[in-house]
Structure formats: structure tokens, C-alpha cells
Amino acid sequence: MQHAPADRPSSVPAARTLLGAALAAVLALTATACAGGGRGTGRPAGPVPPTVRSPAAHPSPALPPALTRGQARAALITAADLGEAWEPTRGAATWRDELLKATAGRPDCRRLLDVLYTEDLFGTDAATAPRATAALDDADGGAQLHYRVTSYRAADLDRTLAWLGTLPDACGHFTARAGHGAVRDVRVTGLPLPEAGDARGGLRVTVGEAPPDDATDTGRDTRADTGDQVLTVDLVAVRIGDDAISLTNGTLGEPPDDATRTAVEAGTERLTEARRQGRVQV
Template sequence: MTRPSRPARVLASALAAGTLLATAACADESGTPEASTVSPAAERSPAPSATPALTGAGAQAALITPADIEDDWQLANDAATWRNTMLVGKVDVAQFLTAKADAADCQRLLDGLYSDSLLGRTTGASGLRGFTSEDSRLLYQVGDYGSANLNATLDWLKSLPEKCNQFTATAADGSPRTVQVVEYKEPPKVGDALAALTVTVQGTSNGQPAKTTLDVTVFRVGASGAAVTNGGLSGVDHDSTVLALQNGAQRLKDVLSGKTPAPLPSQFD
């Protein structure tokens, strides 16, 4: 079917409109534009950053206190120098028959836990605080790491229960250590994103059988994040991990929104 041609008056109108538009963009005889068009986008000021950067004072204010985790936790003065020798070991690569690259992830986990560097390097301010209760330790770290880096760390941690479910590492004295990595079941929903594991290491310490269990959790709020590592030779108190996550996330949110965290934590049901 042949499409009918447009009436001549329609084409004439379109040509006239095009001529008017072209004329409006031209300069008058004095060289001054007769009209200028500014796009709405150019008139708008740049959008503010979605999440403010964490300052040094803010990082310290975002750190949890003994009141946030309750029970018998005491503030420690030497948390920055803590090193758990049960986490020292060289992963047996031969166990990873079909995925040797996974061995590198397992080694990174052990090394990161030993050196308290799971979150990597900060891009801004950071803070660290430790607590002790009998033979258990709880370490809380907070800092500005960048959202992309934190998301990559969270994705990596979430992959470990499959990659590193159980493996053997050789201690400095040549003795074997069995490491198990499982998903932390039903962690509290905090921050913008969260990864939660429970890591168990069995072997010997000073020639005696030993077993240490740790909750290893990381969450992100904007470009800032925090890590909670909690446990020891007597096992792990999951309730303290939950409180550290809940109250820590609230403190970080308050600081990033310009508020002062409450001296006492909120009560969670």
C-alpha cells in the first residue's frame, strides 16, 4: 500500500520552524547573540556525595565501647599488637586438586586474621579497639576503605565457605592444623552489606592440643566499613558478636550523618 504524501502546507510549516530555530542561534549585526539556551543540567549545582568521608574524630567516635557488648568484656590497651599464633600456618596446596587458586584465598584468610588486615588498606581515617573476657578477645576495626574495595572484600569473604570449607595448614614447628570455614548462620542485618563467617582452627599450642574458634564479620555503610573478630580457645560468644555488629553499625551511621552516638546503646529485640 502506497503511503500518502504529506500536504504541502505541513512541509512548509516544518521548513519555516527550522528556519526560525536556525535564526535564533545566529548573532545580530553587533555580534551579540539574540538568544542563548542554557540546559537545566548546567544550571544545577553538583550533587553532594552520597556518604560523607569518615574523619579521624569520627572513626574514634564510631568505635564500640564495653557497654555495647555487655557481659564481662574489658577494654584492652594492647589490641593493636594482638597476634593469635594459632592462625600462623602455610596452607597445603596439594589438597586443592581441582582449584589450586583457592589455596591462595585460604592463605589470605589466615594471614589477614593473624595481622588484623582483612579489610585491606584504608583510603582515609580508621580506628581500632579491643576487648577481653577470660581467654576470649573481641577486636573491632572501623575505617574509610572505599565502597568498591569493601564490596570486593565482602564478595571474597562470602566465597570462602565453599573455597576453604576445610583445609590443612602447617605451623611453624611443622605440626598440622585443620581449619574449617563455615557461614555464620543468621547474622543480624546491619549496614548496607554484610559478610559473616565462623572459623575454627585445631592443632597444638606449646605441645598441647588446642582449638580456637572465631566469628569473622565485616559490614559496610557507604564507603566506610567495620570488622568484628570475636572468639578464643573456649569458643565464641555469638551474642557478643551480634551486639558488636548492631551497635557498631548504628554508631557508624550516626557519625556519618553528623550525629553524636548515644552514650548507651539502643536495646535490640
């Protein structure tokens, strides 16, 4: 009689035991990770969100596209625009150092004199550097006209134009002192301009020898009475979009009004066309 083989212990219960232990370990690790990830933060574990910067940390808006050098040169006026007497300059006029190189006590008046001497109306940094310049002389009357094309933000250009508008009141009549000690008598008035561009501003500034103390009380301009040389300078700027033209037209005597007006009208038209051509090319 054959005996039935002895029963072998089943491996199923052991396998189930091992699987259960493994699952318990995994669950324990997961619970620990969740608790650790949220400890002290109250947030579930997960990907770290990108850092949100404050508005002050964001870069400032980029400057508007500037005219190319070629477009700015095309916007310049020429001697042909002003008339037969005008020609390319032969050099800086002697009155620039003699009468304009001076300083004043009031900040706005001092800044005005600096602008007249340096012709940097919109600033001296790279962002406001002129894109193109021209200098012309009136061979008959001795006037000298300097002309610039600048690109910058419209709001900043308008801020400078608004400052120009305050000067007839802030610096209508003041004295300035030259480096060699001479005292200058300076008068500032508004200058009517043609309706050109999006915004504009103009001044007429006269600079001469300061009159005697007793003459200043009368309020009358006695400089012509004594034969002193009186420099007259027109300072003008016109904004067209994010670009601007600026000019000075100065002479010892009375500057011809038609030269300043013609420069404004012709220059505005040229700059408007240069901007249009630039948009077409883009």
C-alpha cells in the same frame, strides 16, 4: 607680458604607485602565510586547539570523603556495649601466634589466614588503613574482640565482602602449616548476621591440631575428642555507604554469639550516626 609658471609634475600618481606597491606586498605576504600554515595539514592557520587526552590519561576518580578520626572513634563500640565481663584489652592473646600464624597451599585459604592474623581485611595500604580501632577482652570467658572502622570506595568494600562469601566453599576444610612445622586443621563456615548496614559478610573459622590421617576419612571433627585446644574466630564485616566496620571475636572454645551480634548491631548504629553527624557538619 608675464609668462605662466612652468607646470610642476604632479605627486598624486607617484603616491598612488607607492600605495599600490605596498598593498601588493601585504597581499603577497598574507597568501604566503596562509599557504605555509596549511601546508601538509589541510587546516587553516589559527590558534592551536588544546590537546585532548584519552580517557586512560585522566586521573582516576577521587576517593569518597573519609570519616574524620574523631568521627571514626565515635563509631567504635566499647566494653559497656558488650556486657559486664568485657574490659579494655590487656594485650594480644597468646593463641594469635600459636594457632593463627600459619600458611596454606591454596591462595584463598592462605589469604584468609593472613587476614585472621593481621586483621587487615580491606588491605594494608594507606587508602584502606583503619580510621579507628578498639580491642576488648572477656575477662570471664577468655575471648578477645578486635574492632575496626575503615573508609574506602563502596565497590571495593563490596568486592571484599563477596570474597568472604566464597570461602565456605573454597576453604571449607583445609590444613595449614605453622612456622615450627605443626599441622593445623582449619574449618570455615558461614556465620548468620543481623540485617545491618548496606552489605555484610561473616565467617566462623575453627583452628586446631590436625587429626590423625585415618580420622580425616570419616569427615568427623575429632579434635575435641583428643582434648586439643580449638580456637574459634568469628570474622565479620559490615558496609555502611563508603565506610565499613570489621571485627574478629576469638576464643579457645565456643565464642559467645551475643558478643558478635551485639558488636554488629551497636557498631552499625554508631557508624550510621557518625556519618549523619559528618554530613550535618559539612
